[in-house]
Structures are given as structure tokens and as C-alpha cells.
Amino acid sequence: MASPIKQFEIKPLISLGKIGDTPIAFTNSALFMFIAVGIIVAFLILSTRGRTLVPTRWQSLAELSYEFVANTVRQSAGHEGMKFFPLVFSLFMFVLVCNFVGMIPGTFTVTSHIIVTFAMAMIVFLTLCIYGFAKHGTHFFGLFVPSGVPGYVLPLVVVIEVISFLSRPISLSVRLFANMLAGHIALKIFAGFVASMLGAGVWAIFAPLPLALAVGLTALEFLVAFLQAYVFTILTCIYLNDALHPGH
């Protein structure tokens, strides 16, 4: 059976030399990031090229994705949150397209690597911190001081709140990464069962079972691919909401 984690291997495609001892290369991960960005750009440019009042199919798809993210931002972070719309929309589209591209057999799933999801989570986190400080100054620390806490436990509560705050980018990135990783491994394993059962003589009659499971899992994975992009977006909005209104 083929190794289920071989699909996550990073292979350098074009070597670009070294910085210090670290080899710098254009990898398959970078290639699929470029592909995802290319798909998004092509989709949005082509679908909005012939703008009409009554949208065509592609245009309404573009409008739908805009509306979807805009509604999410407005609901979670209010109208003020719309100033973060470009960031949130870019993140949503990137995660969504990366997840969906990863569903094509033989491709590389960029979001199944924690360093990628963590980098995106850190972008959100740093935006939140920098904007929060710039907007509210020291009032931003009000985020760590819940109201109605007696003075003698306050230091402990503040430390816990700080840890809880710092755990946000971790939980944000782990969710996306773990879902994609687990899903792709499960798919690969069940698909591998089909092949090894077919080669096991009498047991071949049971081969359709894991095949059916693999089909079902594929459908589930498409759902997860969308859902995780959505969850990433909505959590981003909730965290940004804290930067906008830290006083509670």
C-alpha cells in the first residue's frame, strides 16, 4: 500500500540556491499556491469583465462570493469590520481554492501544512494586535481584564486571559491544518484498502466496501473543504471584532 503521508511531501522543483545553510527552492507547495492565486485572479477578473445589471452565471458566482464574505464580516464584526474586508476576502478565497484544488487527485494540498495555516493565522493575529494598539492604545489591554473579577484573583485571571489570547492563532491554524491532513490521510488509506483487497484473492469480494467509503469520504471532504474555509473566515472576523471593540 502506498504511504498515506507521501502526498504531503515537499519537493523542490527549481533550486534557487542557499541562504546560509537553508536551501531555497521553488517547491511544489509554492507552485500550488501560485496556481490557487492564479485561479482566484482569473475567476474574479474574467467573471467581472462584462459587468451587466442582470448578472451572467460567472458574474453571479463572483457576486455570491463577495456577498457571502461581506455578510459574514458584517454579522461578526459589524459595519466597522468592513475595513478589514479585503484581508478577510483574500484569506477566504485563498483557503477555499487551496482546499478545493487539493481535492483533485494527484495535487498538493497547501493548507495541509501547519506552517502555511500558521502563517495565515499570524497575519490575522498581527493585524489584530497592531490595529488594536493603534486604535485603542493601552485601552486594548482591557481585553485581558474581564469585568466583575475580585482583585485578589485578578493577576491569575489576567495571565490566563493572555495565554488564551495567545492560543488563538494556534487554534485557528490547527483547526484548518488538522482537518485537511486527517481528511486526506483517511481518503488515501481507504483508497489503498481497495487496491490491497483486490490483490488478496477471495477477499476481493469485499473490495467494494472501502470503495464506497472512499466515495462517501470524498463528498465529506468537499464539505469540510468549504466549511473549514468558512470557519477560518468567521473566526478571523470574531477576533478582528475584539480589536475593534476591546472593552468587554
Add this chain to the structure above:
Amino acid sequence: MAKDQRETGPTHRSPEEVDLDARRHALGSQIDALTRRTESQTKARSAADTSGFGRGFRYSADFVSGVVAGVLIGWLIDHFVGTKPWGLIIFIGLGFVAGVTNILRLVEREKQGPDPGQPGA
């Protein structure tokens, strides 16, 4: 404003105004229908998100991230201040507490209903 005009007497109302009123009413009901549809869509979306599998993942990720953050902070303090192993010990404990706090907060948010824009984050 339209109401005021109506009350001061029907003599002031030109056919255009009546027409405008009718069009405004039609537009108003259209917007209402649209708003209602958006709301029901949001509800359907949040219902889809609260599958058991998704919830399990959500809770575990929130809990584990608290512990991991605690470990990182403790390890960094030990590394730079040289209090090995006390920073790690204390901050793992605090990390556990932060993880539980995360989960409690999540549950609290879900209990309030997904409506204030946080459908089962």
C-alpha cells in the same frame, strides 16, 4: 413625510405621488423578503456547522491550543530567564486552565444562539 401629506388632505396628492407611494411599498416588501431570506440562510448555515464531528474538532482544537500556548510561553521563559523547569511546570498548568476557559467561552457563545453572527465558530 408621505403620511403627513396623506393626513393634511387628499387634495395635495398628485397621481405621481400615489404612484411613488405604491412603488415604495413594493420595494419595501421586496427588501423585507430579501432580508428574511438572508436570515434563514444564515440559520441553515449554522445548523450545518454544528455536526458532531465538527464540534469535536472545534473543542479539541481550542483546548489543545491553550495548552500549547502555555507550553510555549513556559519554555521561552525557562530558556531566557533560566528558571528550568519551573516556568514549564507552572505555565502548562495555566495553559490547561486557559484551554478550559476557551472551551467554556465557546459553549457560552453557542448557548446564546448562533444569531449574533457567531454561528458555531
